[in-house]
Amino acid sequence: MKVWIPHQAGLHLVGGLPEGVTVEVAEHPDRLPSGVADVRFWVPPFLSGSDAAALLRELPDLAVVQLLSAGADAWVDRMPEGVTLCDARGVHDPSTAEWVVTAILTQLRAFPAFVRAQAQRRWAFEGNTPTDELSGKRVLIIGAGSIGTAVRDRLAPFEVSFTLVARTARPEQGVHAVAELPRLLPEADVVVVLVPLTDQTRGLIDKEFLAAMPDGALLVNAARGPVARTEALVAELASGRISAALDVTDPEPLPADSPLWTMPNVLLTPHVAGSVRGLLPRAYRLVGEQVRRFAAGEPLINTVVDGY
Numbered sequence: 499m500k501v502w503i504p505h506q507a508g509l510h511l512v513g514g515l516p517e518g519v520t521v522e523v524a525e526h527p528d529r530l531p532s533g534v535a536d537v538r539f540w541v542p543p544f545l546s547g548s549d550a551a552a553l554l555r556e557l558p559d560l561a562v563v564q565l566l567s568a569g570a571d572a573w574v575d576r577m578p579e580g581v582t583l584c585d586a587r588g589v590h591d592p593s594t595a596e597w598v599v600t601a602i603l604t605q606l607r608a609f610p611a612f613v614r615a616q617a618q619r620r621w622a623f624e625g626n627t628p629t630d631e632l633s634g635k636r637v638l639i640i641g642a643g644s645i646g647t648a649v650r651d652r653l654a655p656f657e658v659s660f661t662l663v664a665r666t667a668r669p670e671q672g673v674h675a676v677a678e679l680p681r682l683l684p685e686a687d688v689v690v691v692l693v694p695l696t697d698q699t700r701g702l703i704d705k706e707f708l709a710a711m712p713d714g715a716l717l718v719n720a721a722r723g724p725v726a727r728t729e730a731l732v733a734e735l736a737s738g739r740i741s742a743a744l745d746v747t748d749p750e751p752l753p754a755d756s757p758l759w760t761m762p763n764v765l766l767t768p769h770v771a772g773s774v775r776g777l778l779p780r781a782y783r784l785v786g787e788q789v790r791r792f793a794a795g796e797p798l799i800n801t802v803v804d805g806y
Contacts, residue, residue, distance in 0.1 A: 499538040511782035516793045527553045551576045566781045570802045571695035583802040589780045590772040595648035597771035601743035606630040632656045641692030642673045683710035694806035695722035708734040715740045720771050723748030745771045
């Protein structure tokens, strides 16, 4: 059987594979390495969209699609019957958690203001101090999966208190349900959103959500852009009542005329939380394990059910 992967480096990162498995590099849907017959396992390019997904219709023997992203929203409605979709749950935990912690500290300690002052060669002590601090903050993490847990673990040394939220409550683990957000949001100093994009989470961050956040709170979105309603987000942030750190926007790339670019209370990064040097070694360890499982007829891990 053939396995298609999108990176040349993956050829040695997948590790040893069973006899009869051929791995080929398919970096782009328009430049395929060989004929489509006998491609049983396909790893699309990282963060690929509809152009890559269109290739699904051209692979008659395909059985498994293994994503390199934690989110599967661009693929769940496109899978042919009989093809198993798997995400990269766990691969992005360290990098995304690092981004979240960095974003929180950057905003609370006013680093964007100091960076702007540095560009002007201006000693900006007056007007920017005292800054806020992370110590003692009440952190609400919406999305209590593996990334949410990684964020909690990395924030724990900063002497913060946590509230975790998932789709359904897990009382034995202290996890609340999304339905409880109207009660929980007013009690949070920092709100971290890490949910997958599904029909249930699309537009979760709306006018009511934002209005429930207390004055001075920080919103951190490392999920997907459409989890937030952009119009409501712009309106609330324009008031200056809360601040935000956004790695994702709707649409992406963010148009040059979006007011989010110039708001002093907004930190923007271009969907980079998972784009780190350690991505490929972690990702292809998962790919290698999945290929070995599939070849041996064993159950796959990280299968996508109900959108995630």
